[in-house]
Amino acid sequence: MSQTPAPAPxxxxxxxxxxxxGVLGAALLxxxxxxxxxxxxxxxxQATGYGGTPQVAKSAPDLRGERTxxxxxxxxxxxxxxxRFEPEASSVxxxxxxxxxxxxxxxxxxxxxxxxxxxxxxxxxxxxxxxxKIACFCFEELKVGPRxxxxxxxxxxxxxxxxxxxxxxxxxxxxLSYTFFGAKxxxxxxxxxxxQPKL
Numbered sequence: 001m002s003q004t005p006a007p008a009p010x011x012x013x014x015x016x017x018x019x020x021x022g023v024l025g026a027a028l029l030x031x032x033x034x035x036x037x038x039x040x041x042x043x044x045x046q047a048t049g050y051g052g053t054p055q056v057a058k059s060a061p062d063l064r065g066e067r068t069x070x071x072x073x074x075x076x077x078x079x080x081x082x083x084r085f086e087p088e089a090s091s092v093x094x095x096x097x098x099x100x101x102x103x104x105x106x107x108x109x110x111x112x113x114x115x116x117x118x119x120x121x122x123x124x125x126x127x128x129x130x131x132x133k134i135a136c137f138c139f140e141e142l143k144v145g146p147r148x149x150x151x152x153x154x155x156x157x158x159x160x161x162x163x164x165x166x167x168x169x170x171x172x173x174x175x176l177s178y179t180f181f182g183a184k185x186x187x188x189x190x191x192x193x194x195x196q197p198k199l
Contacts, residue, residue: 059134065096065160074177075104081182082110083144091173097160099134104152104178106137108144115143115183120176127174130162141183 071094073087088103108114118138122131137152144150154176162168 060099060132060157061097061160063097063160065158065163067163068093068095069158069171070094070173071100071102071156071158072173072175073102073104074175076177076179078179078181081116081180082114083108083116083180085178085180094156094158096158096163099155099157101153101155104137104154105149106142106144106152106180107149108147111146113143113145115141116180117141117183118178118180120178123175123177124171126165126167127158127162127171130159130165130168131174131176132157132159138178142180 070091072091073089075085075087077083077085084105084107086105088105092100092102094100117140120136120138122128133154133156135153135155137154142150142152156176158174
């Protein structure tokens, strides 16, 4: 009875090296994909309006539409950010194709400079692709001095093409919602404040 010869040590080591290299390559690929997922998802949402993500435009269209919708303005602050943030008016009327400017008031309630970034969306989700911002404080991080107050404009329009969208036919109102989150530079101060003992 013949026996199968044991694999040569060099051949076995080579196979193990190939397997280890493959596993390492797959791990690096998954790591890279996880870092790319958030920016790619954000780009996808901005391009398609998915999840109520408004579009960004340079100017309003030349044509005006026929419909007028109510745009409710919502303002929120994430826990830990010492700001007061509210719209000047709770809602506005917007005719499709017409440029509308609204203002939000932001106040830093602390004695320290702070910074934050606004996340935003439009609901219902179907309205996101038709809601176009020309100018917005949400495009960049805001730095606010101690006890400082800012008037923050948002310039937008509703694309007249929404009148042809069957999902928008029965929708009479949309909500533009913002939530401010503290910038990363605020994190050490917030952590230090949380670590101090309460007297």
